[in-house]
Amino acid sequence: MENDDVDMVGEDNTVVELDEMKKRLKEMEDEAAALREMQAKVEKEMGSVQGDSANAAPSQVNKEEVDSRSVFVGNVDYACTPEEVQQHFQSCGTVNRVTIRTDKFGQPKGYAYVEFLEVEAVQEAILLNESELHGRQLKVTAKRTNVPGMKQFRARRPNPYMGFRGRAPYAPPFAYAPYGYGKVPRFRMGMRYNPYY
DSSP: OHHHHHHHHHHHHHHHHHHHHHHHHHHHHHHHHHHHHHHHHHHHHHHHHHHHHHHTOOOHHHHHHHHHTEEEEESOOTTOOHHHHHHHHTTTSOEEEEEEEEOTTSOEEEEEEEEESSSHHHHHHHTTTTOEETTEEOEEEEOOOOOTTOOOOOOOOOOTTTOOOSSOSOOOOOSSOTTOTTOOOSSOOOOOOOTTO
16 A cells, blocks of 8 residues: 555656646747747848848949948058047048958958048048048048949050060971071071070
8 A cells, every 4th residue: 555655646746747847848849939930030131131232232323322422541550440430530421331441361451431421521531631540641532433344454564574575485387498408587586595485
């Protein structure tokens, strides 16, 4: 009989533990459902933002409008932060964005772009040309708009160490000697040794 009582108490404990585990499982499932719902909502918002930016891909007109409100700032100190540049140009007008260009390693290139909300602020900002920030004289000019496909062609300068390259580096041999064996043409250009041919 005593063993039966012990078994009953053990069964009661097991039932209570099972009920607690079911409660915890239910809570965890509810929490997981809430997390999934929140994640779906965030993904939907992110998708709509990305979709808007994809649909409203900056057209040439939009770029020109943004560039008309922006200035190029050269000779920016490498230790300068965007907040300091924004503070420097705050007197010109409301600063919308400051972009300090960096190389592929994340090091600043030494120039920045400042975008304003008003077009009139650009003229005010150009007045800050040759002003000092972090002990360096800034160069401020209106930002120009890049026209795609209009890369300027720069002719290569002749390298004095490469020799004269006005002719083909290799001329195929003649099938026959036009001047006869051992004879040379009369007006032949002086040949110089060139190791690059």
